Amino acid sequence: MAFSSLTRRGFAAxxxxxxxxxxxxxxxxxPGVLVVGQIAEPQSLDPHAVTAVNDFRILMNVxxxxxxxxxxxxxxxxxxATGWEISxxxxxxxxxxxxxxxxxxxxxxxxxxxxFNFERMLKEDHPYHHTGPFPLSFFFGAVQSVEAVDAGTxxxxxxxxxxxxxxxxxxxxxxxVSPAAVMQHGADYGRxxxxxxxxxxxxxxxxxxxxxxxxxxxxxxxxxxxAVVFRPISDxxxxxxxxxxxxxxxxVEVPPVALSQFAAPAFRIVEQAGPHVWFLxxxxxxxxxxxxxxxxxxxxxxxxxxxxxDVLEGTATVAAGPTPPAFSWAYDDGLxxxxxxxxxxxxxxAEAGAEGAELTFYVTEGGSGMLDPVAMGTAIQADLAxxxxxVKIETYEWNTFLGQVNPGLEGKADMAEMAWMTNDPDTLPFxxxxxxxWPDKGGFNSGYYSNPQVDALLEAARASTDQAERARLYxxxxxxxxxxxxxxxxxxxxxxxVASDRVEGFTLEPxxxxxxxxVVKN
Amino acid sequence: xxxxxxxxLVSAVPVLLGISLIVFVIMAMIPGxxxxxxxxxxxxxxxxxxxxxxxxxxxxxxxxxxxxxxxxLQGDLGRSFALNRPVLDEVLERFSATLILAGTxxxxxxxxxxxxxxxxxxxxxxxADKAITFAVILGISVPSFFLGMMLILLFxxxxxxxxxxxxxxxxxxxxxxxxxxxxxxxxxxxxxxATGVIARLTRGAMLEVLRQDFIRTARAKGVPExxxxxxxxxxxxxxxxxxxxxxxxxxxxxxxxxxxxxxxxPGVGRMLVEAILKRDILLVQGGVVFIAACxxxxxxxxxxxxxxxxxxxxx
Numbered sequence: 141m142a143f144s145s146l147t148r149r150g151f152a153a154x155x156x157x158x159x160x161x162x163x164x165x166x167x168x169x170x171p172g173v174l175v176v177g178q179i180a181e182p183q184s185l186d187p188h189a190v191t192a193v194n195d196f197r198i199l200m201n202v203x204x205x206x207x208x209x210x211x212x213x214x215x216x217x218x219x220x221a222t223g224w225e226i227s228x229x230x231x232x233x234x235x236x237x238x239x240x241x242x243x244x245x246x247x248x249x250x251x252x253x254x255x256f257n258f259e260r261m262l263k264e265d266h267p268y269h270h271t272g273p274f275p276l277s278f279f280f281g282a283v284q285s286v287e288a289v290d291a292g293t294x295x296x297x298x299x300x301x302x303x304x305x306x307x308x309x310x311x312x313x314x315x316x317v318s319p320a321a322v323m324q325h326g327a328d329y330g331r332x333x334x335x336x337x338x339x340x341x342x343x344x345x346x347x348x349x350x351x352x353x354x355x356x357x358x359x360x361x362x363x364x365x366x367a368v369v370f371r372p373i374s375d376x377x378x379x380x381x382x383x384x385x386x387x388x389x390x391x392v393e394v395p396p397v398a399l400s401q402f403a404a405p406a407f408r409i410v411e412q413a414g415p416h417v418w419f420l421x422x423x424x425x426x427x428x429x430x431x432x433x434x435x436x437x438x439x440x441x442x443x444x445x446x447x448x449x450d451v452l453e454g455t456a457t458v459a460a461g462p463t464p465p466a467f468s469w470a471y472d473d474g475l476x477x478x479x480x481x482x483x484x485x486x487x488x489x490a491e492a493g494a495e496g497a498e499l500t501f502y503v504t505e506g507g508s509g510m511l512d513p514v515a516m517g518t519a520i521q522a523d524l525a526x527x528x529x530x531v532k533i534e535t536y537e538w539n540t541f542l543g544q545v546n547p548g549l550e551g552k553a554d555m556a557e558m559a560w561m562t563n564d565p566d567t568l569p570f571x572x573x574x575x576x577x578w579p580d581k582g583g584f585n586s587g588y589y590s591n592p593q594v595d596a597l598l599e600a601a602r603a604s605t606d607q608a609e610r611a612r613l614y615x616x617x618x619x620x621x622x623x624x625x626x627x628x629x630x631x632x633x634x635x636x637x638v639a640s641d642r643v644e645g646f647t648l649e650p651x652x653x654x655x656x657x658x659v660v661k662n
Numbered sequence: 663x664x665x666x667x668x669x670x671l672v673s674a675v676p677v678l679l680g681i682s683l684i685v686f687v688i689m690a691m692i693p694g695x696x697x698x699x700x701x702x703x704x705x706x707x708x709x710x711x712x713x714x715x716x717x718x719x720x721x722x723x724x725x726x727x728x729x730x731x732x733x734x735l736q737g738d739l740g741r742s743f744a745l746n747r748p749v750l751d752e753v754l755e756r757f758s759a760t761l762i763l764a765g766t767x768x769x770x771x772x773x774x775x776x777x778x779x780x781x782x783x784x785x786x787x788x789x790a791d792k793a794i795t796f797a798v799i800l801g802i803s804v805p806s807f808f809l810g811m812m813l814i815l816l817f818x819x820x821x822x823x824x825x826x827x828x829x830x831x832x833x834x835x836x837x838x839x840x841x842x843x844x845x846x847x848x849x850x851x852x853x854x855x856a857t858g859v860i861a862r863l864t865r866g867a868m869l870e871v872l873r874q875d876f877i878r879t880a881r882a883k884g885v886p887e888x889x890x891x892x893x894x895x896x897x898x899x900x901x902x903x904x905x906x907x908x909x910x911x912x913x914x915x916x917x918x919x920x921x922x923x924x925x926x927x928p929g930v931g932r933m934l935v936e937a938i939l940k941r942d943i944l945l946v947q948g949g950v951v952f953i954a955a956c957x958x959x960x961x962x963x964x965x966x967x968x969x970x971x972x973x974x975x976x977x
Contacts, residue, residue: 184746273716347928349832382826539694
């Protein structure tokens with residue numbers, strides 16, 4: 141029959157076409173080339189212009205800062221600076237610079253380059269200030285002047301003592317870019333970056349890949365892989381499928397529900413606790429949470445163990461207070477989390493006369509560090525219902541949510557989800573717990589917590605340059621804040637990643653940076 | 663005729679202006695702003711204000727709009743905040759990726775749909791017809807993103823015949839072979855629903871034609887059955903199939919966004935979704951106006967073509 145022979149031929153042709161296209165069977169990634177699944181296309185490779193952890197993951201491999209975090213810690217060690225001196229009053233920092241270091245474009249790293257970097261960010265009349273914006277330049281807002289004492293020495297003068305200065309220098313915003321490259325490329329520098337790091341940019345194909353290759357002249361020993369390819373794969377399911385199919389060698393931010401798929405010998409799951417805390421802001425100005433007993437009751441009522449183990453599948457640990465344990469030098473490990481104790485919660489609520497209160501709860505759909513906010517919000521709603529609260533959830537998309545929460549909860553809500561990742565134990569409490577940080581004064585204290593003792597401790601810790609003294613002040617602050625309960629302390633996220641068995645020497649850092657210099661790809 | 667074309671072009675200007683104004687107003691009205699999106703946790707009022715000043719977003723809205731419009735007239739769509747590159751570069755790259763995907767899917771669904779419809783009609787109630795009808799209903803009912811995930815699981819994760827996502831291999835990729843290899847699954851996923859619709863319609867149209875007298879005449883004259891179906895009948899049936907093809911082309915183009923998300927195809931739909939989430943105003947505006955301009959141009963071309971065929975329209 142004419143038709144059946146035609147369809148048969150059609151099928152044969154179709155099959156042949158399929159076979160032909162599938163001949164280059166989905167290639168395994170080549171040895172010596174590490175393919176990393178990222179969560180989004182990077183915004184820019186100008187470290188001063190970006191804010192996203194996703195971009196930091198590339199930048200930390202292309203650039204160096206004056207200082208860096210020692211491996212496995214959040215303590216500062218020398219990098220492009222070989223050492224430094226801090227003046228008695230904590231206002232002058234003098235760095236000795238490493239000699240004979242060159243940027244990828246061949247230009248020399250020296251004190252003038254350092255001065256150029258900070259003045260470009262901070263001085264509005266700098267000839268290259270227009271190559272920004274520099275959204276995080278306030279990290280160095282305390283810097284009054286930067287001067288080159290000689291080619292190998294640079295001096296920063298601060299307008300007030302500011303203890304987090306060194307750890308801010310270790311943050312990506314403190315990475316050093318090549319002035320020559322900025323002058324050459326202007327506003328397009330972000331796509332033509334030049335640093336001093338172990339890898340240099342080879343190619344950036346928009347929306348496909350960023351390829352970096354080994355810097356053979358790296359001052360701190362050359363990298364163990366020839367090249368790293370960063371692929372933006374914004375859909376988490378697709379990222380998991382790429383990892384399972386061997387299309388990528390390493391993926392970050394594995395969704396908790398997908399972790400079980402990697403429980404095979406071909407994969408290795410890596411976890412690392414970091415400076416992250418997930419909490420609920422309670423409105424301490426009005427409504428039931430104006431009473432400290434009710435705030436404590438909320439901390440007792442919510443089953444945090446169930447949240448981290450069941451909702452988050454063990455990808456987080458229970459938070460005890462406002463400071464994440466990753467800041468080990470400043471963390472009070474004597475602090476025990478509020479236990480799950482609904483009876484105690486009910487008693488406190490009765491004592492405060494807040495039985496059956498109606499609460500408005502702001503929940504976000506997603507967002508930086510927010511983990512699984514809808515499921516977590518729903519579980520929290522159920523826990524609070526069990527102690528007699530009538531919780532009404534309002535859900536917002538992330539940017540809308542920030543627009544609701546950051547100006548303060550007054551007149552709108554009793555509680556809101558929030559999460560922070562920071563680089564210094566100063567940042568979060570200073571911006572979100574002081575009286576001076578209420579929203580109307582430009583801070584993030586959206587729940588209007590106020591305790592003069594906490595204010596004094598935080599101001600003193602910021603002004604001290606002695607780490608032991610700072611640690612003592614932060615520990616004292618944590619105990620007071622935990623008792624005052626301006627937040628419900630919920631979880632500290634463990635960052636995770638999955639590597640294939642062809643990847644060796646990969647670890648995650650508590651800073652949440654991705655350092656690939658010593659990773660081997662077989 | 664020249665006057666007619668000019669008139670159509672002039673009448674497109676208010677349409678595009680209106681679209682750009684609507685997009686601008688919507689982007690200004692939705693909560694959240696680019697500075698907050700960029701700063702995230704660090705969006706203090708002070709930082710937001712400083713960044714807005716830097717980005718020129720502190721100026722009155724009408725002024726921002728006029729500046730944008732003035733630049734547009736000089737062919738400058740501005741710079742994306744979130745991608746730190748010219749909007750036009752990004753939109754052109756992304757739009758061509760979408761055209762490759764949607765174009766391939768359209769060719770696939772047109773060919774497969776018409777062939778399936780004709781075979782189905784020629785063997786009405788036969789085994790082939792029943793099998794095709796079953797497949798078609800299944801195809802229409804399965805959403806493209808779900809089908810995409812299933813294709814990935816089977817052909818990429820299990821069998822490893824095709825890559826999971828992307829447009830080219832990241833290492834040593836490039837070239838048409840590599841592109842086809844990456845294109846196969848997303849194009850298939852995108853085309854399936856439209857294939858079903860076209861097949862159903864072609865079958866219906868063919869059945870109607872096959873009952874007509876001239877077909878009986880042709881058969882009586884001894885014209886081979888194959889020529890009766892594919893020559894005589896299909897040619898007539900195409901008259902009612904072609905308008906459906908036009909509708910399905912639009913459907914495939916707009917449906918591409920789901921498939922682009924699943925297969926991480928670097929297309930314009932995914933670009934717009936991501937730009938809206940990041941409040942990347944200029945990219946959203948540039949992208950929407952560019953797409954609108956393409957639709958308007960397409961419509962003008964169709965009208966002009968009709969005008970050429972039918973002088974009564976040229977008024």
